[in-house]
Amino acid sequence: MGKKINKTDRMAVITKILVENPKKIFTLNYFSEILNSAKSTLSEDIDVIENVFSEFELGEINSISGAAGGIYYNPKLTDSQIDNICDELCDLINDKSRIIPGGYVYMNDIFYNPNILQKIAKSLANPYLDKKIDYVVTIETKGIPLAIMTANILNIPMIVVRKKARLTEGTTIQMNYLTGSSKRINTMALPKRSIPKGAKVLFVDDFMKAGGTAKGVNDLMSEFEAEVVGIAVVMSTKEPEQKIINNYYSLLEFDGIDEKEEKINIYRRKNNN
């Protein structure tokens, strides 16, 4: 279309395209073509969006200069936004109707709700937004929706480690590992072609107890000559305090259920390392 469009219209179009594609880089040329506007004009538009996003704490608009350069929406949260999300999540979890005999807590409605997952995924991705990471890795099944939402925020693909090899996925590397808490032997499997040598991955899961699964994924990644550069979980248990793995980022801390008082002990985790 040959028609020029005005500034308010350009605001809506540019914001829409950027926000719907977090961390995806768009060139000024791209916007110049669809909006039939000069790059200098668009630069000014983008400055306006950048400033208003910053003022209203709606995330960042970042620029990359040079030949491969462009702009992208970086869905950063402030510390207090993350704290609020964690507090909301604790309120949601700490509901005695969630208690399942055996000391479990029913959470499917939380981990399968895209609205809530969006907030959790943004909070989990936050420390990794500016790091060089190639894949989000998770293990089936419950963590998958969270992992794909986190991968979407980071604009990188996801890899799902299976609990056994599948015929339909081709040649697979299978490995045994020891769960950290119950000391059972489990199996992990991943198709050979899933991940290239040298890849940097972020392991994402809903829950971490002793860290046996995270350690297993770490070992599996070594088999692929890939490297785990971060471990991010929604909840970690207070006990054992000393996990099998060292560094991990966890939003909440779970300290068991008080079955007599019908209370689920879940708190925002402080001092993430």
Next chain:
Amino acid sequence: MGKKINKTDRMAVITKILVENPKKIFTLNYFSEILNSAKSTLSEDIDVIENVFSEFELGEINSISGAAGGIYYNPKLTDSQIDNICDELCDLINDKSRIIPGGYVYMNDIFYNPNILQKIAKSLANPYLDKKIDYVVTIETKGIPLAIMTANILNIPMIVVRKKARLTEGTTIQMNYLTGSSKRINTMALPKRSIPKGAKVLFVDDFMKAGGTAKGVNDLMSEFEAEVVGIAVVMSTKEPEQKIINNYYSLLEFDGIDEKEEKINIYRRKNNN
């Protein structure tokens, strides 16, 4: 903040909030408070966004009048946008390096890529955007990322049917069903509290052959007194032409692999019923 903000700034803020939350309804009061602007002014802003979205085929801004009313972003695609997504997908799939011995096609990189999933999910959700649907239902494992992305587009929760009951999910209804093609008996399980009576669900999956799984999910939903109001899959096989279930929406049609010619026969499906 007491400061009034100008129209270009308001455009960016309103667009950002609407687009990041597809199908979520926001009141004018909400925007009036955060933007410190009169509702009449905001109505005009929203008209501008609505018009420019329509002009650039970026989806719709819809209004609901009345006490529970407000506005929302409806991520509709045009027919030709869906056709383009399907053609892109066919090009991506029809790559001989994907062929796995046994007649399988490797597709993890597609179904675990959030960028591609966004497009597929929007296409799958498209016929259901204006229907009354309460849940997206899928069965573990491969369809989960697609299902949560589709649920996100529709702004409804997802339910994952498991292949066996889990201790951690409480009382579970378990059911046997017959796969449609190989006539094996498989199991489906779903926690009792997952889904309320009378719920309307959309079944989403990556692949459909004879439709045995879809039929199984249909029967399982009957056990819960819930109703399957739609079946949406990315790919359905050409054979058997007569599926066990009647109405389904499928983006692509798969007609097997020509192993000698190393060709994967995949096409955009016409005449969805």
